[in-house]
Amino acid sequence: MRRIALLLAALLLGVAASSPVSGRPGRTEPDAVDREKAEMAAALEGASEEVQEAGQALVEAESLLPGAEQTVAEAEGRVAAAEAVSAAAAQAAEEARAALAVVEAELEAAAEAVEEALEAQASMLTATYRGVELLTVDAILTSEDPAMAVDRSTYLEFMIEGKNAAVEEVTLERRAAANAEGAASLAEAEAAEAEAAAAEALADAEERYSEAEAAREAVEELVAERADALAVAEAAEAEAEAAYEEAEAESEWLADALRVADDAGDSSSSGGSGFVQPVDGWKSSDFGWRTHPIYGTSRFHGGTDFAAGHGSTIYAADSGTVVHAGWNGGYGMLTCIGHGGDLTTCYGHQSSIRVDNGEHVDRGEEIGAVGSTGASTGAHLHFEVRVNGERVEPLDYLPSCLCR
CATH class of the missing domain: 2.70.70.10 (Glucose Permease (Domain IIA))
Structure with a gap:
């Protein structure tokens, strides 16, 4: 889960780079767009105001197009990355839910084992309450036959050991059930975290897709502006x-x-x-x-x-x-x-x-x-x-x- 969160955070980071404009000290140098505008202005000397404006619009559109197209490419790259993260997060959420189902089944089995142990213990206690052990002890004490007394003494020991075993089994099954319950709680928390990460990744992918759509629309608008400017200028050739x-x-x-x-x-x-x-x-x-x-x-x-x-x-x-x-x-x-x-x-x-x-x-x-x-x-x-x-x-x- 932590890996998914880190990857999602990395997608939100951007790197901006800029390069200094060289020039003589003390003299302001124009940027590329200013130069292109000046060159277009010189080329359109003598043209009508409408054509001059079209020429400047053409320069603006053509100067912005490369950057806009690069923005589209970068946005589409972010979309692909976000979709990959979203798919991975969805898979992780599905696996977490499957693991939770397994643990919950184990918890249910442990709970049933506890119930069975409790029932066995209850039977032993019920027998004791009814005096079975007391009758057995009395029979052993009043027996005149040594062999019979030994058999009955062995049976008494068996009853006592069964009672102790029943108590121990309940204790062990309860401990196993507690462990299963803890594992189930942990699995449920992990499943919830995975589902939240998947939802976040999906939302990020949708946002990146919207950004890419906006970038594509900007490019289409610039292309249309360029076409309009060319049409105006060519009409006045x-x-x-x-x-x-x-x-x-x-x-x-x-x-x-x-x-x-x-x-x-x-x-x-x-x-x-x-x-x-x-x-x-x-x-x-x-x-x-x-x-x-x-x-x-x-x-x-x-x-x-x-x-x-x-x-x-x-x-x-x-x-x-x-x-x-x-x-x-x-x-x-x-x-x-x-x-x-x-x-x-x-x-x-x-x-x-x-x-x-x-x-x-x-x-x-x-x-x-x-x-x-x-x-x-x-x-x-x-x-x-x-x-x-x-x-x-x-x-x-x-x-x-x-x-x-």
Whole structure:
């Protein structure tokens, strides 16, 4: 019984494990879900609000699904273990009841033996009470025949021994009955304990089954949410493609404008050799070609995105002259700085611009604030580096630590 109780207790124990998130000291690192959300947001720039929400719902569902499925597997394992314990406990209860039946039969037999011994003793006492022994003694004493006297004396001894044996038999049978009664009480207690353990094990198995059912329902709900989100996003695929083509056209227009403005570049800049990270945040999207997470199409992302809180300060990556400060289609509120040598940096989706066209700025100077203007799905800085108007890899110009 103790083994069953211990096993039941062990089933209730859970082990939680966690691992630290690595990162540079002093810099908050995003978790995996935040990164996936940021990547989805970047992929859906220019999409409708409904599609953007569907994309975020899709990320949520897909990020939670593995854990939910693992929970189902663990719950089903607990169900199997609990069912095994329940079956073992039920078997133990059945065996205990069978053992109790055997002991009770032995107790009944012992009680009958006591009754028989008592009846034998009662017969002996009755005979004594009627004077059988006294008559026998008188016959022995008055006998003139020595042989007869010896026979009658032997019979007297036999009667006395029978009486003593009857008393001893009653004593022994009562002792055996008491032992049987004690064994029966112990067997009954063990049977009751086994039945209680079986009931507890059954209740635990039923609870584990309910947990597994709830876990399965959670997985089904996440799958349904994922399907709904995909349906919404896929229904707007043509719209998203049009928005992407429009954004690329705007980028080409900006490239032409920056080529014209190259002569306004500031020759006092360091030409990209001393760039600083333009905002305190973490890199949420890379430069280059990438596969759309929903449509599977290849699209070009012309900058590096940095996730940062709305209103966070944006700094000039290097000294130069402001060649554009204002609204620019999908870029929203945009600032571009010419650094000389056909090198330009641009800062998109700002919530506010703090510099003017033609103004000289120093490296690290405040030029604006992070926002989500234009074709943006959340507060972040879209940072571009352009050479002769063409977009190039920004990380080639930023410090490897991505720090200010």
